[in-house]
Amino acid sequence: xxxxxxxxxxxxxxxxxxxxxxxxxxxxxxxxxxxxxxxxxxxxxxxxxxxxxxxxxxxxxxxxxxxxxxxxxxxxxxxxxxxxxxxxxxxxxxxxxxxxxxxxxxxxxxxxxxxxxxxxxxxxxxxxxxxxxxxxxxxxxxxxxxxxxxxxxxxxxxxxxxxxxxxxxxxxxxxxxxxxxxxxxxxxxxxxxxxxxxxxxxxxxxxxxxxxxxxxxxxxxxxxxxxxxxxxxxxxxxxxxxxxxxxxxxxxxxxxxxxxxxxxxxxxxxxxxxxxxxxxxxxxxxxxxxx
Amino acid sequence: xxxxxxxxxxxxxxxxxxxxxxxxxxxxxxxxxxxxxxxxxxxxxxxxxxxxxxxxxxxxxxxxxxxxxxxxxxxxxxxxxxxxxxxxxxxxxxxxxxxxxxxxxxxxxxxxxxxxxxxxxxxxxxxxxxxxxxxxxxxxxxxxxxxxxxxxxxxxxxxxxxxxxxxxxxxxxxxxxxxxxxxxxxxxxxxxxxxxxxxxxxxxxxxxxxxxxxxxxxxxxxxxxxxxxxxxxxxxxxxxxxxxxxxxxxxxxxxxxxxxxxxxxxxxxxxxxxxxxxxxxxxxxxxxxxxxxxxxxxxxxxxxxxxxxxxxxxxxxxxxxxxxxxxx
Numbered sequence: 001x002x003x004x005x006x007x008x009x010x011x012x013x014x015x016x017x018x019x020x021x022x023x024x025x026x027x028x029x030x031x032x033x034x035x036x037x038x039x040x041x042x043x044x045x046x047x048x049x050x051x052x053x054x055x056x057x058x059x060x061x062x063x064x065x066x067x068x069x070x071x072x073x074x075x076x077x078x079x080x081x082x083x084x085x086x087x088x089x090x091x092x093x094x095x096x097x098x099x100x101x102x103x104x105x106x107x108x109x110x111x112x113x114x115x116x117x118x119x120x121x122x123x124x125x126x127x128x129x130x131x132x133x134x135x136x137x138x139x140x141x142x143x144x145x146x147x148x149x150x151x152x153x154x155x156x157x158x159x160x161x162x163x164x165x166x167x168x169x170x171x172x173x174x175x176x177x178x179x180x181x182x183x184x185x186x187x188x189x190x191x192x193x194x195x196x197x198x199x200x201x202x203x204x205x206x207x208x209x210x211x212x213x214x215x216x217x218x219x220x221x222x223x224x225x226x227x228x229x230x231x232x233x234x235x236x237x238x239x240x241x242x243x244x245x246x247x248x249x250x251x252x253x254x255x256x257x258x259x260x261x262x263x264x265x266x267x268x269x270x271x272x273x274x275x276x277x278x279x280x281x282x283x284x285x286x287x288x289x290x291x
Numbered sequence: 292x293x294x295x296x297x298x299x300x301x302x303x304x305x306x307x308x309x310x311x312x313x314x315x316x317x318x319x320x321x322x323x324x325x326x327x328x329x330x331x332x333x334x335x336x337x338x339x340x341x342x343x344x345x346x347x348x349x350x351x352x353x354x355x356x357x358x359x360x361x362x363x364x365x366x367x368x369x370x371x372x373x374x375x376x377x378x379x380x381x382x383x384x385x386x387x388x389x390x391x392x393x394x395x396x397x398x399x400x401x402x403x404x405x406x407x408x409x410x411x412x413x414x415x416x417x418x419x420x421x422x423x424x425x426x427x428x429x430x431x432x433x434x435x436x437x438x439x440x441x442x443x444x445x446x447x448x449x450x451x452x453x454x455x456x457x458x459x460x461x462x463x464x465x466x467x468x469x470x471x472x473x474x475x476x477x478x479x480x481x482x483x484x485x486x487x488x489x490x491x492x493x494x495x496x497x498x499x500x501x502x503x504x505x506x507x508x509x510x511x512x513x514x515x516x517x518x519x520x521x522x523x524x525x526x527x528x529x530x531x532x533x534x535x536x537x538x539x540x541x542x543x544x545x546x547x548x549x550x551x552x553x554x555x556x557x558x559x560x561x562x563x564x565x566x567x568x569x570x571x572x573x574x575x576x577x578x579x580x581x582x583x584x585x586x587x588x589x590x591x592x593x594x595x596x597x598x599x600x601x602x603x604x605x606x607x608x609x610x611x612x613x614x615x616x617x618x619x
Binding site for chain 2: 035087090096099100103104105107108115222230237264265267268271272274275279
């Protein structure tokens with residue numbers, strides 16, 4: 001029994017970070033109607049920034065959030081402004097041009113990281129990473145708890161932003177109906193640039209929070225891009241609340257899969273859930289809750 | 292039309308003579324790889340470029356074909372060449388099942404689903420060690436010492452593939468495919484069963500990709516899941532071949548295949564030993580930059596935007612001529 005509880009706890013804590021990744025992706029998907037296949041790669045860039053800050057300037061990984069989030073916001077905004085926005089006007093046979101573009105961007109980011117840092121595994125291990133808190137027989141890994149806490153705070157902040165501020169309302173309006181938002185005076189191009197930046201900043205936060213409990217190599221981006229869209233589909237496309245639930249569900253199922261099925265199949269769990277959702281619950285969890 | 296036929300005859304003749312003119316194993320190898328990519332790229336293009344269903348999972352069919360061939364040898368004890376015969380139907384069968392599941396999704400969501408299915412197949416091949424050999428993969432003995440038989444077989448298979456796609460696109464199927472690409476709802480309201488024709492397109496597409504995979508197994512004599520089921524090295528490469536050559540054109544992917552393979556070999560060998568060694572590490576980076584460039588400036592690929600390129604070229608020639616005229 002305690003093994004089960006322990007598994008669920010670890011999965012939920014991981015799910016908090018997954019949710020952060022998923023929210024970033026879902027925001028971009030909601031506003032731009034594209035799948036950002038460079039999502040994990042943006043996270044990888046943030047992780048390398050965190051790594052450099054820790055290794056050479058001895059900045060605490062959690063403090064690095066102050067650097068990685070703005071840095072990735074700028075990077076994301078530039079990508080949207082100069083690479084994705086121009087594609088709206090380009091005439092092409094395939095409507096998925098923007099998606100293919102994000103694939104290209106992902107490849108470029110991965111390869112630049114590989115050129116600078118090579119393919120070997122890196123990790124950031126401040127002294128407190130090995131500390132665990134105990135509640136009875138259940139261990140709570142300290143860095144995972146901190147990461148979960150910060151992820152929750154960021155999510156709450158994002159919701160306040162989306163619900164209360166004018167910019168946030170414009171983002172939601174553009175996501176709901178771009179033409180109508182344009183008619184009401186929302187500068188949709190600028191909102192798209194802003195949203196991609198915001199999505200990149202959120203996934204940057206996830207990467208920075210993940211680094212003390214994970215390891216880092218250039219190809220990690222691809223794996224997390226896959227996770228990000230599993231979360232997004234699971235949650236229902238474009239739904240932020242769905243992305244949170246999806247993140248936690250993925251975290252817990254991966255964790256259960258690793259404990260009870262096999263460590264090697266851990267990554268397949270997400271994919272199988274993804275397919276089951278597509279077949280039996282198209283529309284994702286959003287459909288059940290009607291949020 | 293006559294002029295085009297004449298050009299095709301010339302290309303085929305040149306391909307047939309090539310190994311007798313260039314007597315280098317290395318160049319033969321590069322061209323054989325290009326032929327394999329011609330098949331994969333053209334097949335991908337049939338589904339994505341003509342039917343509008345962008346697949347990110349063509350590695351599935353390539354891998355199925357390759358494993359069919361490999362397992363013929365290791366499990367059935369027959370020649371791996373049987374895989375070239377069985378690999379296609381096997382990949383088609385899997386393709387049909389995948390289509391049955393995934394075609395209820397449209398556009399980017401279909402693309403995503405194919406990524407997921409592709410990853411599942413890769414993981415199955417890794418984990419099911421007793422059947423597939425797991426990460427160690429499958430190692431065979433090559434049948435021929437010379438590259439010549441492989442060269443002609445690859446040429447034959449790629450020409451067959453191009454011809455089959457050409458014929459399919461000229462029949463009524465082709466018109467249905469394009470109708471679905473242009474507007475699925477309109478096509479359905481005209482009585483075209485979108486599901487049936489999307490499945491048909493996928494079956495043909497996966498058939499040839501499977502054949503390419505089986506041939507690859509025979510030629511390279513080694514496969515493992517990370518090679519043949521790879522999202523980056525097969526699925527995305529298939530897309531790159533398509534978009535660089537020209538999506539939705541018959542000759543785009545074959546041209547794209549040659550561009551990609553020659554580019555890859557140029558960088559992998561550091562410009563044939565002329566450039567510093569680190570150049571060999573950047574070929575994926577170059578691919579990425581190429582994708583960004585092509586999508587931004589030549590959205591329909593080299594073949595699709597050929598007029599645009601030619602105009603640019605002639606304008607440059609004109610301006611060169613003009614400045615030269617001024618100078619004299």
